[in-house]
Amino acid sequence: MSEPVMVFDHVTKQYPNGTVAVDDFHLDVADGEFVSIVGPSGCGKSTMLKLIMGLEPLTRGSITYRAQARDESAMTGMVFQQPLLLAWHTVLDNVLVPSTLQGRAQRRADEPRARELLAMLGLADFAERHPYELSGGMQQRVGIARALLHDPRILLMDEPFGALDAMTRDQLTMDLLDIWERDRKTVVFITHSISEAVLLSDRVVVMTPRPGRVADVVDIDLPRPRTLQTISTPEFGRLAAHIRSVLDTAEMVTA
Amino acid sequence: MTTQLPRTAVDDHGQHDLSVRRQPPSGAERKRLSDLPGWLLSSTTVLLLVIGWEIAVRTADVSAILFPAPSGVIEALVTGFTDGPFVRHTLVTLQEIVYGFAFAVVAGLLTAVWVTSSRLAEKIVLPIVVVLQTVPKVALAPLFLVWFGFGMESKILTTALIAFFPVLINATLGFNSTSSEQVNMMRSFGATRLQVLTRLRLPTAVPSIIAGLDVAVVLSVIGAIVAEFVGSQAGLGYLIIASNTSLDTTTMFAALVVLSVIGLTLHYIVVLAGRRLAFWSEENRSRHAGL
Ligand SMILES: Nc1ncnc2c1ncn2[C@@H]1O[C@H](COP(=O)(O)OP(=O)(O)OP(=O)(O)O)[C@@H](O)[C@H]1O
Numbered sequence: 001m002s003e004p005v006m007v008f009d010h011v012t013k014q015y016p017n018g019t020v021a022v023d024d025f026h027l028d029v030a031d032g033e034f035v036s037i038v039g040p041s042g043c044g045k046s047t048m049l050k051l052i053m054g055l056e057p058l059t060r061g062s063i064t065y066r067a068q069a070r071d072e073s074a075m076t077g078m079v080f081q082q083p084l085l086l087a088w089h090t091v092l093d094n095v096l097v098p099s100t101l102q103g104r105a106q107r108r109a110d111e112p113r114a115r116e117l118l119a120m121l122g123l124a125d126f127a128e129r130h131p132y133e134l135s136g137g138m139q140q141r142v143g144i145a146r147a148l149l150h151d152p153r154i155l156l157m158d159e160p161f162g163a164l165d166a167m168t169r170d171q172l173t174m175d176l177l178d179i180w181e182r183d184r185k186t187v188v189f190i191t192h193s194i195s196e197a198v199l200l201s202d203r204v205v206v207m208t209p210r211p212g213r214v215a216d217v218v219d220i221d222l223p224r225p226r227t228l229q230t231i232s233t234p235e236f237g238r239l240a241a242h243i244r245s246v247l248d249t250a251e252m253v254t255a
Numbered sequence: 256m257t258t259q260l261p262r263t264a265v266d267d268h269g270q271h272d273l274s275v276r277r278q279p280p281s282g283a284e285r286k287r288l289s290d291l292p293g294w295l296l297s298s299t300t301v302l303l304l305v306i307g308w309e310i311a312v313r314t315a316d317v318s319a320i321l322f323p324a325p326s327g328v329i330e331a332l333v334t335g336f337t338d339g340p341f342v343r344h345t346l347v348t349l350q351e352i353v354y355g356f357a358f359a360v361v362a363g364l365l366t367a368v369w370v371t372s373s374r375l376a377e378k379i380v381l382p383i384v385v386v387l388q389t390v391p392k393v394a395l396a397p398l399f400l401v402w403f404g405f406g407m408e409s410k411i412l413t414t415a416l417i418a419f420f421p422v423l424i425n426a427t428l429g430f431n432s433t434s435s436e437q438v439n440m441m442r443s444f445g446a447t448r449l450q451v452l453t454r455l456r457l458p459t460a461v462p463s464i465i466a467g468l469d470v471a472v473v474l475s476v477i478g479a480i481v482a483e484f485v486g487s488q489a490g491l492g493y494l495i496i497a498s499n500t501s502l503d504t505t506t507m508f509a510a511l512v513v514l515s516v517i518g519l520t521l522h523y524i525v526v527l528a529g530r531r532l533a534f535w536s537e538e539n540r541s542r543h544a545g546l
């Protein structure tokens with residue numbers, strides 16, 4: 001494996017109220033790698049992303065990442081579990097929020113790219129609408145476009161499709177695969193869904209219940225490009241069953 | 256419409272073969288009074304009441320000192336505004352209300368920003384505000400009279416003080432209604448603390464601030480009038496007191512009408528501003544949906 005672009009070095013996070021959310025988490029992520037983190041609810045997955053973004057201080061260990069970018073905020077792009085759009089802005093302005101924070105000139109310079117992203121995600125006709133005029137799946141797509149605006153090398157996603165129905169979810173999963181095939185960003189993808197993780201990832205990190213430790217790291221060597229048909233291959237079933245059993249054992253050990 | 260089916264279809268469990276058919280109602284739709292627009296219904300009602308009042312006063316021959324006829328009030332308004340003192344008094348009161356309201360809004364918003372962006376300020380200032388809020392503000396009007404004299408200054412201060420608290424409290428609520436997820440989102444895209452305030456917390460607070468302004472605008476009218484009652488040389492409150500002494504009830508009613516018009520106008524300005532600024536809020540959208 002080449003020099004990793006993101007290193008979690010024995011990361012531990014204890015919240016001020018005493019909860020240990022992440023315990024001795026260790027992981028290297030290679031450039032252009034798609035890594036998923038799966039684990040039971042409350043095992044510290046969201047906490048991990050907050051630690052990466054510097055939204056919460058670490059208790060022990062360190063997280064290091066590097067990427068070519070204009071500035072720190074453009075290194076990473078984050079997609080959240082809820083769309084978290086600004087209700088008073090149009091769809092276009094929501095996608096442009098990261099630019100607006102850099103000033104008017106930057107916003108003007110980035111507008112063509114924002115429109116391109118909206119077109120790519122099938123929202124070209126909705127650029128001037130407001131979030132309340134969009135369905136949940138469309139709102140989530142706006143959130144993805146916003147995260148991609150600065151073309152960050154590293155994409156962080158916290159259960160981005162968790163709140164969506166199965167059909168929209170499949171559609172967006174395929175959209176994400178497309179986007180990733182294009183320029184192979186480094187992706188840290190958090191999910192509850194084993195099949196989603198297997199379909200998308202190069203590696204799947206399985207976490208134990210709280211405090212979150214690494215139970216296993218599973219290599220997914222399914223051929224790419226993958227499609228929804230990949231799900232019905234025996235190889236896919238074998239990998240999913242393996243992750244399922246790791247999760248179950250991890251739960252038994254702590255229970 | 257349901258059609259009774261032949262009785263022969265009754266089976267041994269006492270059940271009938273029923274059928275239901277839905278279709279658009281036939282014939283002309285029955286018009287209801289409540290289908291008419293609200294403004295039309297309420298203004299017609301007011302007009303009828305005024306006419307009833309006029310008739311009652313005339314037939315029962317009530318003294319104008321007790322109950323002036325609406326026609327008399329209108330006459331007093333017309334002469335008052337053309338060659339009487341109404342223009343001067345209205346302008347004085349209007350200025351007191353507008354300046355007092357403006358002071359309250361600026362001070363209330365700034366205090367709310369301060370209190371919600373500093374833990375220390377919150378811990379020190381909020382308890383003081385809660386205590387001060389229980390003081391009846393109009394009771395301070397005589398004090399302001401002593402400090403600032405009979406002119407407009409003392410009235411503006413009383414007005415501002417009364418209108419300040421609803422602005423502060425609603426704005427504080429509004430600034431605090433931002434979710435931590437949303438703050439994290441802004442910070443993950445590199446927003447500074449100031450940008451989180453101006454681009455997230457302030458817009459989020461707008462519907463709540465508008466609600467505060469609506470309360471404040473009504474209180475401003477009350478504040479200015481009460482302050483004028485306490486001691487003044489001009490204004491609609493002064494006019495009411497002066498015409499009270501001379502038992503000129505018609506002029507008192509005329510002043511009341513002017514005050515209501517001022518209050519209503521200011522209220523509608525705030526409501527319209529709210530609809531423009533917070534077009535996206537849940538509340539405004541459900542209204543558009545015709546609920
Ligand atoms: N600000 C906080 N203060 C104290 N404890 C917290 C805080 N945030 C999270 N926790 C605790 O840390 C643990 C991990 O939370 P986290 O949100 O990372 O879980 P998660 O793996 O993302 O769960 P889910 O899959 O349900 O989203 C939980 O037990 C939670 O109660």
Ligand SMILES: [Mg+2]
Binds near residue numbers: 045047158
């Ligand atoms: Mg989570």
